[in-house]
Amino acid sequence: MSTKPKMQDILLLFEVLRNAPYAPAAFATSFGAEDMVLTDLIAKRAPWIEIFTLDTGRLPEETYRLMQETLNRYSLPIKIYFPEDLAVEHYVQAHGPNAFYESQALRKACCHMRKVEPLRRALQGKKAWLTGMRQAQSPSRQGLAVHQWDEIHALHKFNPLAAWHNDEVWDYIRQFEVPYNHLHDQGYPSIGCAPCTRAISPGQDIRAGRWWWEGADTKECGLHIVDGELIRVKLAAAPKASEQME
Amino acid sequence: MFTNDKASSDVERIKAESCGLRGTLRESLRNPVTGAVAEDDVQIIKFHGIYQQDYRDLRAERHQQKLEPLYQFMARLRLPGGILNGTQWLVLSEIARTYGNGSLRITSRQSIQFHGLLKTHLRSTLQALDKALLDTVSACGDVNRNVIVSSAPQRSAQHAEVYGWAKGIAEHLLPQTHAYHEIWLDGQRVTAPPEEDSLYGPTYLPRKFKIAIAVPPHNDVDVFTQDLGFIAIHEDGRLVGFNVCVGGGLGRSHNKPDTYPRLADTCGFCIPEQALAVAEAVLTLQRDHGDRSDRSHARLKYTVDRMGLDFFMQKVQQHTGFSLSPPRPFYFETSGDRFGWFENDDGTSSLTLFIPSGRIANIEGGFPLLSGLDALARLHRGEIRLTCNQNLLIAGVSPAERPQIEAVLAEYGLDRLLNFAPIRTHAMACVALPTCPLAMAEAERYLPVFLDHMETLLAELGLEGEALAVRMTGCPNGCARPYLAEIGLVGKAPGLYDLYLGGDRAGMRLNTLYREAMGEEALLEALRPLLVRFAGHRRPGETFGDFVQRQDLLPSNPSHRHTERA
Numbered sequence: 001m002s003t004k005p006k007m008q009d010i011l012l013l014f015e016v017l018r019n020a021p022y023a024p025a026a027f028a029t030s031f032g033a034e035d036m037v038l039t040d041l042i043a044k045r046a047p048w049i050e051i052f053t054l055d056t057g058r059l060p061e062e063t064y065r066l067m068q069e070t071l072n073r074y075s076l077p078i079k080i081y082f083p084e085d086l087a088v089e090h091y092v093q094a095h096g097p098n099a100f101y102e103s104q105a106l107r108k109a110c111c112h113m114r115k116v117e118p119l120r121r122a123l124q125g126k127k128a129w130l131t132g133m134r135q136a137q138s139p140s141r142q143g144l145a146v147h148q149w150d151e152i153h154a155l156h157k158f159n160p161l162a163a164w165h166n167d168e169v170w171d172y173i174r175q176f177e178v179p180y181n182h183l184h185d186q187g188y189p190s191i192g193c194a195p196c197t198r199a200i201s202p203g204q205d206i207r208a209g210r211w212w213w214e215g216a217d218t219k220e221c222g223l224h225i226v227d228g229e230l231i232r233v234k235l236a237a238a239p240k241a242s243e244q245m246e
Numbered sequence: 247m248f249t250n251d252k253a254s255s256d257v258e259r260i261k262a263e264s265c266g267l268r269g270t271l272r273e274s275l276r277n278p279v280t281g282a283v284a285e286d287d288v289q290i291i292k293f294h295g296i297y298q299q300d301y302r303d304l305r306a307e308r309h310q311q312k313l314e315p316l317y318q319f320m321a322r323l324r325l326p327g328g329i330l331n332g333t334q335w336l337v338l339s340e341i342a343r344t345y346g347n348g349s350l351r352i353t354s355r356q357s358i359q360f361h362g363l364l365k366t367h368l369r370s371t372l373q374a375l376d377k378a379l380l381d382t383v384s385a386c387g388d389v390n391r392n393v394i395v396s397s398a399p400q401r402s403a404q405h406a407e408v409y410g411w412a413k414g415i416a417e418h419l420l421p422q423t424h425a426y427h428e429i430w431l432d433g434q435r436v437t438a439p440p441e442e443d444s445l446y447g448p449t450y451l452p453r454k455f456k457i458a459i460a461v462p463p464h465n466d467v468d469v470f471t472q473d474l475g476f477i478a479i480h481e482d483g484r485l486v487g488f489n490v491c492v493g494g495g496l497g498r499s500h501n502k503p504d505t506y507p508r509l510a511d512t513c514g515f516c517i518p519e520q521a522l523a524v525a526e527a528v529l530t531l532q533r534d535h536g537d538r539s540d541r542s543h544a545r546l547k548y549t550v551d552r553m554g555l556d557f558f559m560q561k562v563q564q565h566t567g568f569s570l571s572p573p574r575p576f577y578f579e580t581s582g583d584r585f586g587w588f589e590n591d592d593g594t595s596s597l598t599l600f601i602p603s604g605r606i607a608n609i610e611g612g613f614p615l616l617s618g619l620d621a622l623a624r625l626h627r628g629e630i631r632l633t634c635n636q637n638l639l640i641a642g643v644s645p646a647e648r649p650q651i652e653a654v655l656a657e658y659g660l661d662r663l664l665n666f667a668p669i670r671t672h673a674m675a676c677v678a679l680p681t682c683p684l685a686m687a688e689a690e691r692y693l694p695v696f697l698d699h700m701e702t703l704l705a706e707l708g709l710e711g712e713a714l715a716v717r718m719t720g721c722p723n724g725c726a727r728p729y730l731a732e733i734g735l736v737g738k739a740p741g742l743y744d745l746y747l748g749g750d751r752a753g754m755r756l757n758t759l760y761r762e763a764m765g766e767e768a769l770l771e772a773l774r775p776l777l778v779r780f781a782g783h784r785r786p787g788e789t790f791g792d793f794v795q796r797q798d799l800l801p802s803n804p805s806h807r808h809t810e811r812a
Contacts, residue, residue: 021331149413151418
């Protein structure tokens with residue numbers, strides 16, 4: 001399958017993002033396969049897009065290895081954001097190091113302090129952000145558009161690979177010898193924190209290995225989904241907005 | 247109940263049967279026999295930002311040749327706040343040259359229209375726009391239209407914050423159907439239609455719905471002409487909230503005295519986080535209580551007058567679950583644009599360029615605006631902003647970039663646009679003939695001729711420096727907001743205009759019908775003695791609109807609502 005026409009669209013998108021009102025734009029990578037495709041494209045064609053990642057402190061060793069490999073390969077500055085130390089200390093002392101297995105509330109609180117809050121800091125002063133999300137990744141991402149308005153952060157949000165198929169991602173990685181996370185070779189299509197990600201069996205949903213002990217409808221950490229709805233889906237009456245962000 | 251049990255208009259049926267705004271558009275686009283779309287689809291395609299029109303200058307000739315009218319389409323962008331960048335501009339310009347009539351038209355709602363598109367080029371046009379992150383969703387039709395925002399050129403941070411709220415409102419009030427995507431872009435059905443639209447329901451709104459945010463002292467958005475207006479209130483430089491204005495709208499119909507322009511009432515104040523809920527409540531009430539039997543009587547202004555403003559606002563507060571506090575004081579200086587270069591508060595500068603009637607083309611003997619703006623777009627790194635007065639801003643120019651921009655202006659002779667007489671730069675005309683199907687008289691094509699005469703007259707009276715606001719439309723629907731002008735000309739028939747006088751320059755007061763159905767000579771004859779008197783008896787700084795009001799030179803006209811605001 002040729003990735004050519006879609007590639008042109010992405011390059012035009014990057015050109016558009018070069019200027020106001022979308023600049024400065026930042027790309028949030030978690031070093032997944034899609035993220036590596038975008039990193040490669042940005043490094044080669046769109047250096048005006050800043051790249052950042054959220055180091056939750058609990059990532060798998062393979063992800064750190066890939067992080068280092070990416071820095072070596074592209075000599076790109078990648079901004080690395082950490083959780084607030086006090087929040088983590090407080091959580092771990094109150095609930096223990098692995099409390100996320102105990103309840104969904106504790107799991108979400110963990111996601112919040114390790115990802116959602118650092119993301120908010122990372123996006124400050126930005127006009128747009130990019131992600132590697134694809135429609136085919138999960139049923140909740142089926143209607144995913146390339147261009148969204150992120151109501152929570154009041155920013156434009158772009159998912160350049162929204163319509164890409166899994167094969168296209170891997171064709172690109174092979175064709176351009178892009179580094180990738182070797183956990184992908186071991187049955188991990190979607191990789192988050194080490195304690196919350198496991199391998200899946202062939203035929204399972206791509207995100208089935210994330211928070212696998214929870215129900216099938218909660219496979220989001222809160223970066224892209226609020227209360228079970230993609231952010232682009234309507235925000236309820238304004239007074240509720242602050243509750244939703246919690 | 248306030249809903250009428252009169253028969254619903256035919257458009258209501260078409261909406262209800264449209265299957266989430268799909269209609270038979272796919273079939274219409276495939277039909278090679280005609281350049282038009284099916285009759286019902288003419289209504290549906292509006293919701294996709296497209297009007298079917300025909301080239302009216304050729305109507306008679308083609309009729310004689312037994313040809314169908316030269317059907318062509320106008321497509322209008324949805325562009326909250328009127329903001330684009332150079333890369334996007336070049337895409338627009340390319341579309342205009344490839345598929346359109348070689349021109350772009352800035353609209354009075356901070357958008358861009360393409361004219362002269364053929365049916366066979368619509369899909370390519372919308373696909374090209376999509377790739378540049380642009381779309382035409384809901385730019386027309388019975389939904390919330392383009393949300394407009396004061397271009398407030400000098401205050402970058404404040405503008406960015408207000409723009410964020412406007413963008414949020416715009417996205418929140420989009421219809422939920424995937425029809426646009428399906429019909430124009432990838433052709434695939436994402437879900438089984440029709441999707442339920444929890445906000446709009448199956449028949450959308452009774453009529454269009456317009457929202458603006460004004461940033462005082464600029465009222466370039468003409469906030470009181472909107473169904474729902476927000477006036478940004480800044481205290482100590484910080485956005486504390488918005489005054490909420492409800493029930494404005496300008497459209498009226500000739501010979502229908504129960505249709506009238508109305509200025510919005512300022513009903514209260516909300517904090518920024520409440521604006522979305524207020525917008526949703528007002529829109530929902532209009533959805534449920536607006537008149538669906540008569541489209542000329544369907545805008546929110548009539549709903550508000552029928553229900554009573556106080557009762558309507560009670561309903562709004564019931565819907566939102568919070569009450570509005572009393573409106574905060576504000577002051578509007580002008581509804582016009584300031585032209586030329588200005589320093590911004592962030593160290594950049596902005597250039598507001600006068601674009602005659604918002605038309606961007608390479609007209610022979612005129613300005614090579616299309617090529618010139620292409621050249622600017624190629625080098626400019628900041629925003630390009632459109633204003634509600636149909637002009638254009640090159641915003642956020644860095645000190646290093648400025649000499650380059652000035653060089654391009656000089657190269658294309660566009661620097662001369664900064665030297666026009668104020669009566670020209672403050673005038674506005676709608677599109678009218680030959681493309682607008684509603685036009686009864688010329689507007690965009692005739693305005694320059696009328697202004698030639700006015701310029702001579704003003705020079706004769708020593709008034710050449712006056713920024714007199716003249717606005718001309720080809721029909722009474724009011725696209726160029728003529729009912730707020732100091733001199734408003736509303737087309738009635740070819741060459742004949744109703745003359746309205748006495749608006750102010752900040753968009754706070756409606757004008758009054760002065761004389762009906764006048765030709766050029768009669769118009770100038772009627773204006774001359776008034777201007778002579780103005781030149782001799784005005785108070786220092788007094789505008790023509792204020793002068794005719796103070797001197798009581800206008801008839802009292804009960805059919806035209808005249809609302810004065812302090």
